[in-house]
Amino acid sequence: MTVIQAQRRAAASGNDAWLARRRWARAGWLYVFMLVMSFFFLGPFLMGLLSSMKDNPNEYPPKLVIPQLTAQYVSRAYNLGVQGGSNGWNGGLTPGRQVVFEVSVRSPADAPQDAPTVSLFPYQPVSLVAIARQAQAKDYAKLSTVQVSQSGDTKIYRTTVSYPVLTAQTGEVIRAKLTTPDSDVKAQLPGGEIVKVTLDTPAAQEKQYELSETQQVELVKAGENYYLRGPLFERTPMQVDVQRGQTIVNSTLPPSDKQNFDRSFAFRNITPGILGYTFNNYRRAFNETMDPTSGRSLFFSWVLNSFLYAFLRVAAAIVFCSLAGYALARMEFPGKNLIFLGAVLFVQMVPSQVNLVSNYVLLKDLGLLNIWGLWFNGLVAAGGVFLMKQFFEGMPKELEESASIDGAGPFTTFWRVMLPQAGPALIALAITQFQGAWNDFFWPLVLLRQNTDFTLTVGLSSFSQLYGGQGDYGLILAGAILSAIPVIIVFIIFQRYFVDTGSDSAVKG
Amino acid sequence: MTTTDPTAKPPSIRPKATRSKQSQTTTTALLFLSPFLITTLVFFFYAFARAIYYSFTDFNLFNTPKLIGIKPYVDVLADPSFRRALANSLIFAIVTTTLQTVFSLLMAVALNNRIRGMAFFRSAWYMPSITSSVVITLIFLWLFQRRGIANYLITQWQAAQPLILAFLGVLIVVQVAQVLWERSRKLPAGWFDPALAAVSALIALVVVFVLNSTGVIGLREVAPYDYQYFADKWISIGGVRVLSIPLLVVIIQNTFTTVPTLMLFFLAGLQSIPGSLYEAADIDGATPYQKLMNVTVPMLRPVTFYVVTVGLIGTMQMFDQVAVIGSAAPQDTLITLAYYVYTNTFKNGAAPVNMASAAAIILALIILSMVFIQRKFFVAPEAN
Numbered sequence A: 001m002t003v004i005q006a007q008r009r010a011a012a013s014g015n016d017a018w019l020a021r022r023r024w025a026r027a028g029w030l031y032v033f034m035l036v037m038s039f040f041f042l043g044p045f046l047m048g049l050l051s052s053m054k055d056n057p058n059e060y061p062p063k064l065v066i067p068q069l070t071a072q073y074v075s076r077a078y079n080l081g082v083q084g085g086s087n088g089w090n091g092g093l094t095p096g097r098q099v100v101f102e103v104s105v106r107s108p109a110d111a112p113q114d115a116p117t118v119s120l121f122p123y124q125p126v127s128l129v130a131i132a133r134q135a136q137a138k139d140y141a142k143l144s145t146v147q148v149s150q151s152g153d154t155k156i157y158r159t160t161v162s163y164p165v166l167t168a169q170t171g172e173v174i175r176a177k178l179t180t181p182d183s184d185v186k187a188q189l190p191g192g193e194i195v196k197v198t199l200d201t202p203a204a205q206e207k208q209y210e211l212s213e214t215q216q217v218e219l220v221k222a223g224e225n226y227y228l229r230g231p232l233f234e235r236t237p238m239q240v241d242v243q244r245g246q247t248i249v250n251s252t253l254p255p256s257d258k259q260n261f262d263r264s265f266a267f268r269n270i271t272p273g274i275l276g277y278t279f280n281n282y283r284r285a286f287n288e289t290m291d292p293t294s295g296r297s298l299f300f301s302w303v304l305n306s307f308l309y310a311f312l313r314v315a316a317a318i319v320f321c322s323l324a325g326y327a328l329a330r331m332e333f334p335g336k337n338l339i340f341l342g343a344v345l346f347v348q349m350v351p352s353q354v355n356l357v358s359n360y361v362l363l364k365d366l367g368l369l370n371i372w373g374l375w376f377n378g379l380v381a382a383g384g385v386f387l388m389k390q391f392f393e394g395m396p397k398e399l400e401e402s403a404s405i406d407g408a409g410p411f412t413t414f415w416r417v418m419l420p421q422a423g424p425a426l427i428a429l430a431i432t433q434f435q436g437a438w439n440d441f442f443w444p445l446v447l448l449r450q451n452t453d454f455t456l457t458v459g460l461s462s463f464s465q466l467y468g469g470q471g472d473y474g475l476i477l478a479g480a481i482l483s484a485i486p487v488i489i490v491f492i493i494f495q496r497y498f499v500d501t502g503s504d505s506a507v508k509g
Numbered sequence B: 001m002t003t004t005d006p007t008a009k010p011p012s013i014r015p016k017a018t019r020s021k022q023s024q025t026t027t028t029a030l031l032f033l034s035p036f037l038i039t040t041l042v043f044f045f046y047a048f049a050r051a052i053y054y055s056f057t058d059f060n061l062f063n064t065p066k067l068i069g070i071k072p073y074v075d076v077l078a079d080p081s082f083r084r085a086l087a088n089s090l091i092f093a094i095v096t097t098t099l100q101t102v103f104s105l106l107m108a109v110a111l112n113n114r115i116r117g118m119a120f121f122r123s124a125w126y127m128p129s130i131t132s133s134v135v136i137t138l139i140f141l142w143l144f145q146r147r148g149i150a151n152y153l154i155t156q157w158q159a160a161q162p163l164i165l166a167f168l169g170v171l172i173v174v175q176v177a178q179v180l181w182e183r184s185r186k187l188p189a190g191w192f193d194p195a196l197a198a199v200s201a202l203i204a205l206v207v208v209f210v211l212n213s214t215g216v217i218g219l220r221e222v223a224p225y226d227y228q229y230f231a232d233k234w235i236s237i238g239g240v241r242v243l244s245i246p247l248l249v250v251i252i253q254n255t256f257t258t259v260p261t262l263m264l265f266f267l268a269g270l271q272s273i274p275g276s277l278y279e280a281a282d283i284d285g286a287t288p289y290q291k292l293m294n295v296t297v298p299m300l301r302p303v304t305f306y307v308v309t310v311g312l313i314g315t316m317q318m319f320d321q322v323a324v325i326g327s328a329a330p331q332d333t334l335i336t337l338a339y340y341v342y343t344n345t346f347k348n349g350a351a352p353v354n355m356a357s358a359a360a361i362i363l364a365l366i367i368l369s370m371v372f373i374q375r376k377f378f379v380a381p382e383a384n
Helices: A003-013 A016-051 A071-085 A202-210 A273-277 A280-287 A298-330 A336-349 A353-365 A371-377 A382-393 A398-405 A410-421 A423-439 A442-447 A456-466 A473-508 B015-054 B071-078 B080-110 B118-125 B133-143 B149-159 B161-184 B194-213 B245-271 B275-283 B288-299 B301-316 B320-328 B337-345 B353-377
Strands: A098-106 A117-120 A142-151 A154-162 A172-179 A185-188 A194-198 A216-222 A225-231 A238-241 A247-251 A257-259 A264-267 B234-237 B240-244
Touching: A016 A473, A016 B080, A016 B118, A016 B133, A016 B194, A016 B245, A071 A098, A071 A273, A117 A142, A117 A154, A154 A238, A172 A194, A172 A225, A194 A216, A247 A264, A273 A280, A280 A298, A280 A473, A298 A336, A298 A371, A298 A382, A298 A410, A298 A423, A298 A456, A298 A473, A298 B015, A336 A382, A336 B015, A336 B353, A353 A371, A353 A442, A353 B015, A353 B337, A353 B353, A371 A442, A371 B015, A382 A423, A398 A410, A410 A423, A410 B015, A423 A456, A423 A473, A442 A456, A442 B337, A456 A473, A456 B133, A456 B320, A473 B118, A473 B133, B015 B353, B071 B080, B071 B353, B080 B240, B080 B245, B080 B288, B080 B301, B080 B337, B080 B353, B118 B245, B133 B149, B133 B245, B133 B320, B149 B161, B161 B194, B234 B245, B240 B245, B245 B301, B245 B320, B275 B288, B288 B301, B301 B353, B320 B337, B337 B353
Parallel strands: A194 A225
Antiparallel strands: A098 A154, A098 A247, A117 A238, A142 A154, A172 A185, A172 A216, A185 A194, A216 A225, A238 A264, A257 A264, B234 B240
């Protein structure tokens, strides 16, 4: 029943107010219904987005208010990042820095009154690529814990993490990456130059054999020599343990993990910066898939591959689908109906699994098991040809007739007269092709054999196989959200065409 | 498709020139079509022919294929995992297509109102259908964990049952009372009158709030619901395993993904139904249900044909979800024909590619016959 009919009935019965009330109530219920449906359709994505920022995305019961999105803790994460690495966004711990972290412990009168045990612990990521063992903050930084105040039975302890520099020299500080050592430790400067690293203190010499290749370090340039100032740490994991009877009531940042009946608090990173705190899983998606020798992140390669593939598909579709669609719509030639039925309609009904073996073997023999083979395999989409045919059939014929009177050949007519008119259809075509390519899973999974060649969809599914069933959902959700972003952006910009093309083709059949 | 073409040029006086012009047009058309035709020939028709050929040979990716007759088909039909895949695919396709068609139609009917803000909601609902099946499957795997959000919501639902039941009870009682009161005043109030329902809901909300804060009713203590979805669990009918729970989750997911898009198709169809039909039905005193079944559904036949056809073709080919879930669920519970073809093609060692091809051909035949049957029994959109 529509509003108009309700209005008519109102006029008929003459009881306007009563019907108006009903109309308003109906609209209200509709809005409630639409809101509920919005929660239903958007809920999984919003929950995924929220949980991808949590320390533990599987926490139970799931919380909606999380410290990673609380202004107070985000600003503390920023401050800790500044203290540890002079950068509030990236955080980390660099040589010569001090970080102050506070913990409040409640010790009732009958419980031990000792200070908590504070220690750093190592963090070694599990990853899709072999990451060389990275230096750990716990081997370099020193801790000291003092009690700073007491109120009632709650004492506040201040832990200072200090990271002494490994050289006595002073001078210009340079960031570099260690490379293959010979008799000396060697480092590669940002410019690409490889230099010898001098270890001038016993503390530095002690660590000489612990530092592996590709470790990021800080050097001091004094005169012609480069002295090791110390390795750089992306994170500083810290653990606080208290005795039985004591409880930890507060800390600068909330713990990432509680164990041992809440007497042991683990802080994943006490120098996070905002990226390391709120967007930790997003940063991990890029950093922990980094191939240390080439410095290229697998995840980043997947993003680039997906963009390249989507771009190639869109470009091919715009040229070839519109050519084919135009020919099918506006030209007369024998076999036209056969081509339309066989190559446009029939193709869309046959599952791609039928072509799997042949196309795989063919492209393998051609040495094209990569993005280019993937591109050739789906070069001209039958659906795109169909769309363009429908569009050109709907265009007025006068345009072409006047062009042909002017003596233009068919190609000029198409290129100069018809194609410029096809803007909306081309946008719709480009969007569907972009979305199709970006979300394509079957063919990339079949044809791309090397993990550097993967597109995002295939790469993401390999994330989920990574930790043997019990997936690392922080990483998976972050990757999933990241991979959804480009399509969502395209959708928001061109949403008019999304909705329009969908319903149009439905009405036309 | 029309066979008479209005674009055909009037017959010319000079047949020879026409013929040369015609052949020129044919050349141009084929030139325009050549990229499309060449790739389709190579990557579709040649591939299709080869798949048919392989399905009668002993090919295993490494040997030279030798014809062995219909043995691969016999092997495939005897393979228990193929049978499971066939059953899973058919059940998945039929259940999902039915669910998504019914839900999207009902939603479209409910939303067929020109109200402010509709555009916003439409774009919000489009979200599930623009993101990739891989992303949605990963999110659903996470939602349906043993201690996941889905089970958490079920726990909350169970805990809040006394409140919800009280709310519904009060709502119904107040609504009935109000309608009777209105009718006693000679007003034509229906049982689902929206304005009265709004008042009833408000009253029920207040009553439940008061009862809750006075402690008469409250949340129940329930143990966390921790059902494991991705396990070897089945819904059986008469001892025959029909539908596995993991497949049920994928059905829910697929319905969730496609309902918004299909709803938009139906909405567009609904808005092209002339209002005079409904007015005529009103004059005949038709109930809303009669109007739905006798006006809306028949008028939406072309759209329904499209939605069902696209739905069947898509769901029969379901692959992504199974591949992404992979080892997280027992293989029998989720295997589909498409996945069967894939795993057999890429099995370690000598892969039974001939069997994979045979299974692919069977899949194609099923889909084509489904479309054919559809065309026979439904009115095709072109006929309208």
